[in-house]
Amino acid sequence: MASKSVFERKARFFAGTTTLDLSVQGLSLTAAQWRALSFTMSIQQDSTQPIDRQLIRQAMRGKRQSLSDQQQLKHAKAIAKHAMSANFFTRAQTIAIYLANDGEANPVVLAEKSLYRGKQCVLPILHPTKKGFLQFADYRLPRKKNKFGIEEPISREFVKAQQLDLVFMPLVAFDQQGGRLGMGGGFYDRSFEFLRHSTLPKPKLIGLAHSFQQVESLPIEEWDVPMHAIVTEKGLIEF
Ligand SMILES: Nc1nc2c(c(=O)[nH]1)N(C=O)[C@@H](CNc1ccc(C(=O)N[C@@H](CCC(=O)O)C(=O)O)cc1)CN2
Numbered sequence: 001m002a003s004k005s006v007f008e009r010k011a012r013f014f015a016g017t018t019t020l021d022l023s024v025q026g027l028s029l030t031a032a033q034w035r036a037l038s039f040t041m042s043i044q045q046d047s048t049q050p051i052d053r054q055l056i057r058q059a060m061r062g063k064r065q066s067l068s069d070q071q072q073l074k075h076a077k078a079i080a081k082h083a084m085s086a087n088f089f090t091r092a093q094t095i096a097i098y099l100a101n102d103g104e105a106n107p108v109v110l111a112e113k114s115l116y117r118g119k120q121c122v123l124p125i126l127h128p129t130k131k132g133f134l135q136f137a138d139y140r141l142p143r144k145k146n147k148f149g150i151e152e153p154i155s156r157e158f159v160k161a162q163q164l165d166l167v168f169m170p171l172v173a174f175d176q177q178g179g180r181l182g183m184g185g186g187f188y189d190r191s192f193e194f195l196r197h198s199t200l201p202k203p204k205l206i207g208l209a210h211s212f213q214q215v216e217s218l219p220i221e222e223w224d225v226p227m228h229a230i231v232t233e234k235g236l237i238e239f
């Protein structure tokens with residue numbers, strides 16, 4: 001692991017009775033982002049999400065959205081290089097990726113290189129009847145936008161979660177224990193819940209992220225499915 005950034009900040013937020021000790025590498029918020037955080041902390045919490053998860057989401061989403069196209073491409077290339085040199089990649093045939101949204105680490109370079117190497121790439125689709133679950137279909141099919149504005153393949157043939165060898169997952173923040181914070185829909189947790197009771201070694205769940213998305217420790221929820229590894233532009237972190 002690279003040494004900690006000189007920009008490392010340690011911020012302690014008090015939100016009601018919830019105390020969040022958030023160490024974020026390289027997180028420097030703009031005045032607008034700090035105002036947004038202060039606002040979030042001052043409002044009465046009325047959702048099902050604990051406030052600390054919301055705060056981390058808000059800060060990280062702001063930070064990743066502010067990356068330039070040039071930085072995004074640089075990270076996408078580095079992530080592809082690190083992911084493709086891992087053993088789990090060499091062995092995999094069917095790989096789930098995603099279409100980057102909201103400043104997420106972009107798997108497009110990885111996807112194109114994977115196809116070139118003869119792997120099958122699939123994209124997540126919101127399950128039309130099994131609420132909160134994902135199914136998967138081929139990356140190269142025509143697409144349409146889902147309710148979040150993210151494109152998904154138009155298909156009648158699906159790849160089940162159990163059939164995948166590797167799943168590259170989008171995330172908002174990750175921690176040193178392999179914990180993942182996503183966009184808050186619980187889609188990946190529900191879809192790969194079976195891994196918690198499975199003896200099979202697949203699929204391997206690999207998070208893709210910008211290195212600044214790392215926090216010291218995320219609040220763990222009972223439904224969280226741990227990741228096997230994370231790939232950032234700085235390298236591979238295995239858990
Ligand atoms: N690129 C990508 N694809 C993905 C996911 C993801 O996190 N990233 N998902 C991971 O599970 C699933 C979709 N989940 C998502 C959940 C929320 C939002 C989102 O933008 N929420 C908005 C509110 C939008 C609305 O309510 O209409 C927001 O929070 O601002 C996006 C995707 C499947 N596909």
Ligand SMILES: Nc1ncnc2c1ncn2[C@@H]1O[C@H](COP(=O)(O)OP(=O)(O)OP(=O)(O)O)[C@@H](O)[C@H]1O
Pocket residue numbers: 048180181182183184185186187188189190193221223224
């Ligand atoms: N396996 C599960 N079974 C039932 N409900 C679940 C499961 N996993 C998650 N949920 C529900 O989904 C909600 C959102 O979960 P969480 O905040 O962990 O999502 P996330 O990991 O950020 O989202 P995503 O995976 O979509 O990026 C939780 O409030 C929880 O109630």
